[in-house]
Amino acid sequence: MPVSQHTKEGVDMGLFRMFAYSVSPQRTVDVRAVPIGGKIAITSELKAIMAMNAKRAGFESKPLADFAVDPQTRTNAARDHIIDLAFGGQEHATAAALALATTLSNAMDLRSSHCLFIPTVESERQKRKVVLWMFPSDEVFRLVTAGGKTDISVLNDIFSQTSHHRKAALFAGMNLKTEFLSGRILDQQANSPDKNIADFWIGRFLNCYSSITSDAGTRLLAKIIRRTFELIDSPNGKEQLNASVFAVRHSPQRRLSLSTFADRYLDAQVKEIFLRCSPNDQSRNGVFEFKREIFDEQLQFRVFQLNTGVFVSSPISQVGSSVLIRSGRTRKLSCAGTIVDEKLRYRHG
Amino acid sequence: MARDLVSQYNERAEVLARASQYLESEVREALKVIRHVDRVYFRRKETKSFVDKATDPASDPPYTEPLIEIEDQIAGRVIVLFLQDIPEVVTGLSTVFNRIEHKKRRPVRDAEFGYQSEHLICIIPPQAKPDDWDRFDNMPNTFELQIRTIFMHAYAEPEHDLDYKGSLELPADIRRELAWVAASAWGADRALQRVYDWYRREVSKKSDPN
Numbered sequence: 001m002p003v004s005q006h007t008k009e010g011v012d013m014g015l016f017r018m019f020a021y022s023v024s025p026q027r028t029v030d031v032r033a034v035p036i037g038g039k040i041a042i043t044s045e046l047k048a049i050m051a052m053n054a055k056r057a058g059f060e061s062k063p064l065a066d067f068a069v070d071p072q073t074r075t076n077a078a079r080d081h082i083i084d085l086a087f088g089g090q091e092h093a094t095a096a097a098l099a100l101a102t103t104l105s106n107a108m109d110l111r112s113s114h115c116l117f118i119p120t121v122e123s124e125r126q127k128r129k130v131v132l133w134m135f136p137s138d139e140v141f142r143l144v145t146a147g148g149k150t151d152i153s154v155l156n157d158i159f160s161q162t163s164h165h166r167k168a169a170l171f172a173g174m175n176l177k178t179e180f181l182s183g184r185i186l187d188q189q190a191n192s193p194d195k196n197i198a199d200f201w202i203g204r205f206l207n208c209y210s211s212i213t214s215d216a217g218t219r220l221l222a223k224i225i226r227r228t229f230e231l232i233d234s235p236n237g238k239e240q241l242n243a244s245v246f247a248v249r250h251s252p253q254r255r256l257s258l259s260t261f262a263d264r265y266l267d268a269q270v271k272e273i274f275l276r277c278s279p280n281d282q283s284r285n286g287v288f289e290f291k292r293e294i295f296d297e298q299l300q301f302r303v304f305q306l307n308t309g310v311f312v313s314s315p316i317s318q319v320g321s322s323v324l325i326r327s328g329r330t331r332k333l334s335c336a337g338t339i340v341d342e343k344l345r346y347r348h349g
Numbered sequence: 350m351a352r353d354l355v356s357q358y359n360e361r362a363e364v365l366a367r368a369s370q371y372l373e374s375e376v377r378e379a380l381k382v383i384r385h386v387d388r389v390y391f392r393r394k395e396t397k398s399f400v401d402k403a404t405d406p407a408s409d410p411p412y413t414e415p416l417i418e419i420e421d422q423i424a425g426r427v428i429v430l431f432l433q434d435i436p437e438v439v440t441g442l443s444t445v446f447n448r449i450e451h452k453k454r455r456p457v458r459d460a461e462f463g464y465q466s467e468h469l470i471c472i473i474p475p476q477a478k479p480d481d482w483d484r485f486d487n488m489p490n491t492f493e494l495q496i497r498t499i500f501m502h503a504y505a506e507p508e509h510d511l512d513y514k515g516s517l518e519l520p521a522d523i524r525r526e527l528a529w530v531a532a533s534a535w536g537a538d539r540a541l542q543r544v545y546d547w548y549r550r551e552v553s554k555k556s557d558p559n
Binding site for chain 1: 420
């Protein structure tokens with residue numbers, strides 16, 4: 001299945017606005033302080049650094065999130081600020097950058113350390129690309145060797161560009177009411193089992209939802225598993241898929257994407273078929289909350305055809321208990337139970 | 350501009366049509382558990398209708414980027430039996446789509462009768478985009494969904510052809526005839542809901558006589 005490289009986000013644009021704020025966690029404090037910072041001059045060195053950060057972020061494969069827009073007024077405060085930042089005059093853009101920094105600080109509680117918040121805007125004709133960066137603070141040593149003396153000092157106000165806790169969000173488009181509705185999210189903590197941590201960047205700060213809802217994502221996963229099952233010839237591959245169904249149903253890790261599912265449970269060959277069966281790159285990387293009850297509705301039965309012409313249709317939960325499969329040179333099935341009903345049929349089904 | 354638009358729209362028409370099929374199956378799946386869904390269907394906008402809308406001088410503000418701005422290039426409709434089913438369907442749809450607009454369309458004045466329907470604008474989810482979606486620039490981000498009862502639909506469909514998209518200026522008495530149809534549909538919906546409410550009460554009494 002071809003995967004397009006031609007995405008809006010992939011277009012190179014010129015950096016034309018950049019702000020920087022030192023942001024402290026204020027969600028749980030009584031008196032809130034205004035973040036310190038403002039507009040910064042764009043130098044060629046800064047341009048290169050931000051370009052490197054964007055490359056490292058790999059936005060094109062990051063999951064999409066949609067703004068939680070009020071369906072009556074069609075507004076979302078974070079989206080409105082981002083649009084002002086991108087298209088507003090200097091005064092509006094500066095106010096929007098500060099408002100975003102303030103929203104970020106109000107979304108952070110004391111579990112986070114202070115951070116560097118950098119909103120950037122790139123421009124190409126009517127299109128703008130906004131990237132909101134959050135680099136966490138770090139503690140680093142400086143080694144000083146001068147005049148035959150060696151010393152170390154501890155540097156404060158240092159922010160890490162490579163930390164796993166750094167976050168970013170990319171939104172691109174024109175100044176239209178149908179644009180800037182979704183963005184690519186870099187957040188390696190979004191799959192955290194701790195909901196507070198997982199929701200911080202996408203939910204509390206950006207006020208976004210995952211583009212793939214829990215129900216739709218879970219159904220999609222079940223559908224792709226079914227398709228993959230039909231395409232796989234080897235018993236081992238089928239067994240692996242069955243094991244993956246069992247494992248995902250019992251995993252405490254509820255947030256996943258098709259890609260993380262494939263990485264976690266499938267070997268290279270089955271994984272390749274599984275990912276080929278998924279609709280596109282965006283849906284492969286879209287994160288959703290796994291819902292077991294929806295999954296079970298979609299994948300309720302395993303159907304076996306035996307060499308005798310007998311079909312055995314078993315609830316998944318019975319495989320391994322009342323329905324036993326023995327592996328060997330050939331796979332053998334046996335099942336036992338009390339007959340509670342029977343039917344005559346023209347054909348199987 | 351119109352000729353350019355025609356060719357640009359035609360190039361992507363097949364992709365939009367496939368996306369509308371995917372969305373239709375998402376909606377069917379999401380509403381499977383809801384009783385009283387009479388019909389679900391989607392379509393991609395016809396080229397002529399798209400270009401007419403894009404170049405309509407009455408659009409305020411005028412469309413500058415119609416390929417992105419026109420939100421019903423892909424549109425779906427859910428027809429239900431009873432008034433009470435509409436909110437249930439809206440809730441069911443919100444489990445699969447992120448919506449950005451929800452409007453209850455009805456006449457502005459209480460004493461008027463006319464078009465009634467609920468309109469949602471939702472973001473096209475990743476799984477509904479065909480794999481060649483990104484081959485085109487300026488693809489739409491949103492689609493429209495209309496939810497209405499059979500009676501709302503019975504008024505809306507002929508009215509759409511005769512009045513809304515019709516080529517004639519309707520005289521007053523004909524307009525009044527149409528308003529009567531709308532009023533009848535409004536009344537029929539309420540009556541049917543009352544009948545259903547009675548039916549449910551009776552069924553529940555029978556199943557639990559105490």
